[in-house]
Amino acid sequence: xxxIRRIRYKKVGRKATRSRMGNAFVVFFLVLLAAFMSFPMIxxxxxxxxxxxxxxxxxxxxxxxxxxxxxxxxxxNAISNSTxxxxxxxxxxFLVTGLGTALHVLMASLAAxxxxxxxxxGRSFLFxxxxxxxMFSPSVVQVPQYxxxxxxxxxxxxxxxxxPMLINTLGLYLMKQFMEQINDAMLEAARIDGAGEFKxxxxxxxPAVKPxxxxxxxxxxxxxxxNIGPVMMYISSESKKTLPLALTNIMQGGxxxxxxxxxxxxxxxxPPIVIFLATQANVIETMKSSGMKD
Amino acid sequence: MTGDLKIRAARxxxxxxxKRSGASYAMVAPFMLLFIVFMVVPVLMAVIYSFSNYNxxxxxxxxxxxxxxxxxxxxxxxDEVFMISLKNTMLFAVITGPVSxxxxxxxxxxxxxxxxxxxxxxxxxxxxPSLSFNVYFMWKYVFASDANGFLNSTLMRLGFISDAxxxxxxxxxTLMVVIIVQxxxxxxxxxxxxxxGLQGIDRSLYEAGMIDGVKNRWQELYHITLPSMKEQLLxxxxxxxxxxFAVGAxxxxxVGKPSPLYSAHTVIMHMExxxxxxxxxxxxxxxxxxxxxxITLSINQLIRYLLNRKSDRTL
Numbered sequence: 127x128x129x130i131r132r133i134r135y136k137k138v139g140r141k142a143t144r145s146r147m148g149n150a151f152v153v154f155f156l157v158l159l160a161a162f163m164s165f166p167m168i169x170x171x172x173x174x175x176x177x178x179x180x181x182x183x184x185x186x187x188x189x190x191x192x193x194x195x196x197x198x199x200x201x202x203n204a205i206s207n208s209t210x211x212x213x214x215x216x217x218x219x220f221l222v223t224g225l226g227t228a229l230h231v232l233m234a235s236l237a238a239x240x241x242x243x244x245x246x247x248g249r250s251f252l253f254x255x256x257x258x259x260x261m262f263s264p265s266v267v268q269v270p271q272y273x274x275x276x277x278x279x280x281x282x283x284x285x286x287x288x289x290p291m292l293i294n295t296l297g298l299y300l301m302k303q304f305m306e307q308i309n310d311a312m313l314e315a316a317r318i319d320g321a322g323e324f325k326x327x328x329x330x331x332x333p334a335v336k337p338x339x340x341x342x343x344x345x346x347x348x349x350x351x352x353n354i355g356p357v358m359m360y361i362s363s364e365s366k367k368t369l370p371l372a373l374t375n376i377m378q379g380g381x382x383x384x385x386x387x388x389x390x391x392x393x394x395x396x397p398p399i400v401i402f403l404a405t406q407a408n409v410i411e412t413m414k415s416s417g418m419k420d
Numbered sequence: 421m422t423g424d425l426k427i428r429a430a431r432x433x434x435x436x437x438x439k440r441s442g443a444s445y446a447m448v449a450p451f452m453l454l455f456i457v458f459m460v461v462p463v464l465m466a467v468i469y470s471f472s473n474y475n476x477x478x479x480x481x482x483x484x485x486x487x488x489x490x491x492x493x494x495x496x497x498x499d500e501v502f503m504i505s506l507k508n509t510m511l512f513a514v515i516t517g518p519v520s521x522x523x524x525x526x527x528x529x530x531x532x533x534x535x536x537x538x539x540x541x542x543x544x545x546x547x548x549p550s551l552s553f554n555v556y557f558m559w560k561y562v563f564a565s566d567a568n569g570f571l572n573s574t575l576m577r578l579g580f581i582s583d584a585x586x587x588x589x590x591x592x593x594t595l596m597v598v599i600i601v602q603x604x605x606x607x608x609x610x611x612x613x614x615x616x617g618l619q620g621i622d623r624s625l626y627e628a629g630m631i632d633g634v635k636n637r638w639q640e641l642y643h644i645t646l647p648s649m650k651e652q653l654l655x656x657x658x659x660x661x662x663x664x665f666a667v668g669a670x671x672x673x674x675v676g677k678p679s680p681l682y683s684a685h686t687v688i689m690h691m692e693x694x695x696x697x698x699x700x701x702x703x704x705x706x707x708x709x710x711x712x713x714x715i716t717l718s719i720n721q722l723i724r725y726l727l728n729r730k731s732d733r734t735l
Contacts, residue, residue, distance in 0.1 A: 148637070152530050159527065160545050163604065166558035167548060169570070173558075185573035237451035246441030247434060252452060259459055260658055261720040263666030265688050266713050269695045269705045270462035270469070273476075293455045296609065323443035345609075352554050355669045370554050374673070377557060381568060384561070395552040399544070402551055406540055413609075413616035417651020418658065418724075 167395060173388035174198075181384050197385035210365050212372065216393075219369040223350040226288045230346040231339055234297040239327050241298075242305035243313060253302065257418070259295045265355065275360060286360040287353065287368075294349060297342045303415045304338035305331065337408035344405055348398040369394055463713065470707035476700045491707035502708065504682045505690040508595060509665060509712075512686065513719070515599055517664035520606035524656060527607065528614035529641065543615060550608040553670075559601050560674055563587040591683040594675040598684045601674060602667055610656030617652030621645060650727075657723050665716045668692070687712045 173181070175193035180186075202212050240246065241253055271290055280286040308331060316326040332339065354370040361367055367375075373390045376383050402409070438445075470491055474480035483490050495502050531542045549555070562570045565586035572584040587593050621644075626634075629644045646653065668688030675684045678693070687708060695705035 152533075156527070156530055156542065160542070163546055163549055163607070166555045166562070166604070167552070169558050169562070170555055173561075184568060185577060186568060186570060188570065233451045233454075237448040240441075240444035240447045244441065244444040246444040247437050249444075252448065255455070255460070258717075259455075261662055262713055262716045263662055263688075264459070265666050265668060266709050266716070267459065267462035267466060269691060269702060269709055270465035271458060272695070273465070273702065274458070274462065289454065290458045293451065293458055295455070295459075298451060323447065327447070348551050352552070354554070358669075373554065373557065377560075387557070391555050391557060394554045398551040399548055402547065403544060406543065409612060410543075410616045410619065413613045413652075414620045416609075416613045416616065416655050417649075418654040419651055 170388050170391045170395065173384060174392045176385060176388075178385070182381070197389045201386055201389055214365060215367060215369045215372040218366060219351065222284060222288055222353075222368055223347055225284075226291060226350040227343055227346040229288070230292045230294060230297055231342045233292060234294075234301050234342060235332065235335070235339055236327065238298055238301035238305050239331055240323075241302045243308065243310070243331075244323075256295045256298055256302075260299060264290075264294075268355070268359070272359065281360055282362045282366065283360075284366065287356050288350075290356070291350065291353065294346065297345060300345075300412055300416055301335065301338050301342060303417070304335055304412055307415060308334050337411040340405045340408040341412040344398075344402050344409055347401055351394075351398055466706040466709045466713070468706075469703050470710045472703040473701075474703040474706075476702055480703065491704050492711070494704070495707055495711065501682055501685065501693075502687075502690055505685040505687045506711075508683075508685055509667065509687045511595065512599065512602065512667045513661070513664045516602045516606060516667075517660055520603055520664070521610065521657060521660045523603070524607055524611040524614055524660070525653075528611055528618055529645070532615060532618040543612075546607045547611060549605045550611075553605045556601055556605065556670060557673065559597070559604070560588070563597050563674075565589050588675050589680055591681050594679050594684040598667070598671045598674055601670060602664075605670075606660070606663065608659065608663065610659040613652045613656050613659070614649070617649035618645065621648045654724060654727055657727060658720055661720050661723060662716060665712065665719075 169188065172188065172190045174197055175190045175195070177192055177194045177196055180191060241249060241256075275281060275286045275290070312330055312334070313326055316330045321329065352370060353368070354374075357368050357371050358374075361371070369390065373387065373394065376387050376390060379386075469480060471488055472480040472482045473491075527546055531539055531546070534542055564570070564572065565584065565588045567573060567576065567584040569584065569587070571587065572581070575581045576584070585593075587597055625644050625648060626640065629640060634640050634643060666688065667686050671679070671684050671686055672689055677689060678685055691705050691708040691712070693699070694701045694708065
C-alpha cells in the first residue's frame with residue numbers, strides 16, 4: 127500500500143518531499159509550540175477544578191489531582207463586594223457581544239457590496255481610507271474618542287462600548303475582497319428580474335458570501351467578547367460591567383480567589399473557541415481572498 | 421470653446437453619476453458615517469489638539485505660531501518617560517513584529533502539510549490564544565514573583581534557583597515577560613491568511629517546479645510558494661506591524677501600571693497616563709497619539725514598499 131502510494135506520488139510529482147529528519151524536526155517543533163500556546167488554557171482548566179487544598183498547596187501542582195466543582199458553586203460568593211448578581215456580567219457580555227456582532231456584520235456587508243460591485247464617484251477613495259485604517263491600531267485615537275463619548279453624554283452607557291467598535295474596518299475589508307469574486311452575471315440576472323439593489327444584496331449577494339459573513343461573525347464576536355480597554359474606560363456602574371471586567375475585579379483577591387478567577391477565565395475562554403470550531407472551514411475560505419493588491 | 425464644452429460635459433456626467441449612484445451611497449452610508457465620526461474625526465481632532473494645551477476644564481488654547489510645536493518639543497526634549505516608552509514600543513515592534521511574522525508563516529507552512537482533520541485541530545490550537553486572549557491573566561500566575569509562581573516553583577524544584585526570582589518586578593525581566601505574552605497571542609489574522617494562502621496555491625505549480633529542478637522544500641518555499649501568496653504576505657505584514665505597535669493594556673495588566681521604573685511602559689500607556697486623571701493633558705496626549713500614528717503608518721508603508729519591490733524582482 128505504502129509502496130503504491132509512493133510510486134503514485136512520484137509519478138504525479140505532487141510536491142518536493144522533506145527528509146525523514148526534517149519531518150521529525152517539524153513534528154517536534156509543532157508539539158513544543160502547541161504546548162506553549164495551550165499552556166495558559168490547560169492551566170486555567172486544571173485550576174478551575176482544583177479543590178481549595180490544592181489551590182493553596184506549595185509547591186503548586188500543574189494538573190488537578192481531585193477535580194471538584196467547588197469553585198463553580200462558589201462563584202456567586204467570589205464577586206462578594208459587588209451589588210449585582212454575577213449572572214448580570216454574563217447578561218451584559220452577551221448583550222454587548224450579540225448586539226455589536228449583529229450590527230457590525232450587517233453594516234459591513236451592506237457597505238462592502240457597493241464597494242466591491244458598483245462604480246460610483248468616491249468609491250476608491252473610501253476603500254483607500256479603509257485600507258489606511260488597517261495600518262494603525264484604533265487605540266491610537268482613544269483620547270479624542272474619549273472626548274467624543276464624553277461630549278455625547280455616553281459615559282457609562284452600553285452604546286459607548288458598542289458603537290465605536292462597529293466600524294472595525296478589517297471586517298469591511300475582508301467582506302469587500304470576498305464579494306469581488308461574485309459572478310456579475312448573477313447580479314445582472316437579479317436586476318433584469320426587477321430586483322432593486324437592496325433586494326439584490328439580501329437575496330443574491332448575502333447567500334453567496336456565507337463564508338465571509340460567518341467569518342466576520344467570528345472576528346466580531348471575539349473582539350466584543352474580549353473587549354476590555356474601552357469597557358474599563360467608559361463603564362463605571364457595576365450593573366453595566368462585562369465579564370472581562372468582573373475577571374479583573376476577582377483577580378484583585380489574589381491567590382485566595384485563584385479558583386474563582388480560573389472559573390471565570392474558563393467561561394470566558396469557551397464561547398469564542400466554540401464559534402470558531404463551528405465555522406473554521408468558512409474562515410479559511412474567506413481568508414483566501416484576504417490578499418492586498420497594489 | 422471645445423475645452424469649455426468638454427469641462428461642462430465632464431461636470432454633468434459626474435453629477436449624473438452621483439445622482440445615479442443613490443443606492444450605492446445609501447448602502448455605504450451607515451458604516452461610512454460612523455467611520456467618519458469615530459475614526460476620521462478623531463484622527464483630525466488629535467492633530468488639531470496636539471497644537472494646543474487642551475485640558476478638558478478650560479476651552480483649548482492654541483499655541484501661537486512661534487510655540488506651535490511646543491508639545492512635540494516637550495515630548496522629545498523634556499519627557500524622559502516618553503523616551504523610555506518609545507524605546508520599549510520600538511523594542512516590542514522590532515522583536516515581536518518580525519518574530520511573530522516568521523512564526524505565522526513557518527507554522528502555517530508546517531500545519532498545511534498535515535492531513536485535513538489534524539490540520540483543522542492544529543489551526544484551532546495555534547489560533548486559540550487570539551480567540552480567547554483574556555486567558556493571558558494565567559501568565560501572571562506562571563511568572564508570579566513569589567515562590568508560589570509556577571515558573572519559580574518549577575525552577576526551585578529542579579534546583580536551578582534557590583530563591584524565588586521576581587519576574588514581574590525585576591526591571592531586567594518585565595519587558596521580556598510582556599514580549600513572551602505578546603508573542604503567545606500573536607498568531608492571529610495573519611496566521612489564518614497564510615494558511616488560506618497556502619491552500620489556495622495551484623498544485624500544478626509544484627509539479628512544474630519539480631521538473632524545473634526544485635530540489636528541496638526550502639527551494640520550493642522560496643521559488644514557488646512565497647511568490648504565489650504575495651498578496652497574503654502583504655496583508656499579514658500589515659496585520660502584524662499594526663498589532664506590534666499597539667501593545668498597551670496587556671503590559672499594564674501583567675507587570676503593573678506603571679511597571680517598575682517604567683521598564684515595560686509603552687507609548688499607548690504613556691498616552692493614557694497623560695490623558696486620564698489627574699493630569700487631563702489632552703493636548704499633550706494628542707501629540708503622543710500623532711507621533712505613534714505617524715510611526716505606525718510610515719513603517720507599514722515602508723514594509724509594503726519593500727515587499728512589493730522584493731517580490732517584483734523574484735517574479
